[in-house]
Amino acid sequence: MAVRAHDVIVIGLGAMGSACLRALARAGLRVLGIDCYTPPHAHGSTHGETRATRLAVGEGDVYVPLVQRSHAIWRELENRIGERLLEECGFLxxxxxxxxxxxxxxxxxxxxxxxxxxxxxxxxxxxxxxxxxxxxxxxxxxxxxxxxxxxGGGFVHVESALGALLADAAADGAQVHTGETFPGFSDDGGGITVRTDRAVYSAHTLVMTAGPWLPQLLGSALAPVxxxxxxxxxxxxxxxxxxxxxxxxxxxxxxxxxxxxxxxxxxxxxxxxxxxxxxxxxxxxxxxxxxxxxxxxxxxxxxxxxxxxxxxxxxxxxxxxxxxxxxVSPDGHFVIDRLPDARRVIAVSACSGHGFKHAPAIGELVADMVQSGGPTLPEFAIDRPALTDGWRNRESQK
Structure with missing residues (x-):
């Protein structure tokens, strides 16, 4: 099977994967998105017609700029597609x-x-x-x-929003492969090789956004999830x-x-x-x-x-x-970070039931990490003590 070169490959095209794909494509990178299903679908966590959104995110101050930026991106997408995605009916x-x-x-x-x-x-x-x-x-x-x-709170139309993210990514040159199974990847230090049931691909960076499948795909790196x-x-x-x-x-x-x-x-x-x-x-x-x-x-x-x-x-x-x-992570915060033993791989996971409202901005955060080589936010680090020791500490407190 032929090896095809990309700057970034995104595995999993739910809310987070589609947002990352869009942001990476808008940054001018050669990007490929792969999903074993055809999104939107009901096999993961990005379905069900609606997702709530609120600006005062009680989970922590770190999320406020993300949800504010996400609201702005939903409005940008609405102007492009002529369809309502964000409904600000209030949040009580x-x-x-x-x-x-x-x-x-x-x-x-x-x-x-x-x-x-x-x-x-x-x-x-x-x-x-x-x-x-x-x-x-x-x-x-x-x-x-x-x-x-x-x-200013309300809800987002899930399936329409996901479709808009994917369409915008494709318009900026992203390739989208659906119905393609992902058995695994390898990192030789100089690049990533991704093997699917259809082909072998190469990339500089791999972004893993496969939602509930990530713990079984990444093993010990996401064992706390x-x-x-x-x-x-x-x-x-x-x-x-x-x-x-x-x-x-x-x-x-x-x-x-x-x-x-x-x-x-x-x-x-x-x-x-x-x-x-x-x-x-x-x-x-x-x-x-x-x-x-x-x-x-x-x-x-x-x-x-x-x-x-x-x-x-x-x-x-x-x-x-x-x-x-x-x-779910033990401290309720996301994991958005490079794998400790494979620095070309970025995991975006553990959205803990409150991720969708932040997805468009997280796509931009990941795109910036890819381009700059910079670190993630401390709250989302994969080696933070609250993640590595969190369930034990949380259960002992209870």
């Missing part, structure tokens, strides 16, 4: 956990969000339970609930008008101190009288990303009975469900 965080609510490994998430908004000058307002009920009739919090409303299956549910509310987009923002509700004591959801999208709602589970792990992510009626019923009842207005009828996976 409700806290009835009495301050202990945890998300993505971060305790006190409501207070973290508020502090980050104030530090970065992000427009927001605080609401009590009564004000939330009067303004947003989809929600039924008690009077002592705390609310944080951010008008764990996979957690998640389920998304589409429901028909009896009070559907309360969830119309002009009356209901994207929302996150923290109602207990545990990592699973949350749910989040979206207003109605389009003409259908349905809403998408999900929770996050961080207890049952997956060992293999090749098996289909499960979804079942029992999980939907738990969501409705344990999380939504008494909190969302009216009653809910289940319509359909879908599964996906989170690749």
């Amino acid at each position: 965080t409700i806290d009835t956990s009495r301050g202990g609510g945890e998300l993505h490994g971060m305790g006190g998430f409501f207070d973290r969000t508020a502090a980050i908004a104030q530090r970065h000058g992000i427009r927001h307002e605080f609401l009590d339970g009564r004000a939330i009920r009067e303004r947003f009739p989809a929600f039924a919090p008690p009077d002592d609930a705390r609310g944080y409303f951010e008008p 764990r996979l957690f299956p998640q389920q998304l549910h589409w429901l028909e509310p009896s009070t559907a008008d309360a969830f119309a987009r002009d009356r209901c923002p994207v929302y996150l509700w923290l109602h207990g101190e545990g990592p699973d004591d949350i749910f989040y959801g979206f207003p109605q999208i389009g003409a259908a009288r349905e809403i998408k709602v999900a929770t996050e589970q961080s207890r049952k792990q997956d060992s293999n990303a090749d098996t289909p992510a499960r979804c079942d009626a029992a999980s939907r019923d738990v969501l409705i009975d344990t999380h939504l009842a008494g909190r969302l207005a009216g009653t809910m009828r289940g319509l359909r469900s879908a599964g996906c996976r989170y690749s």
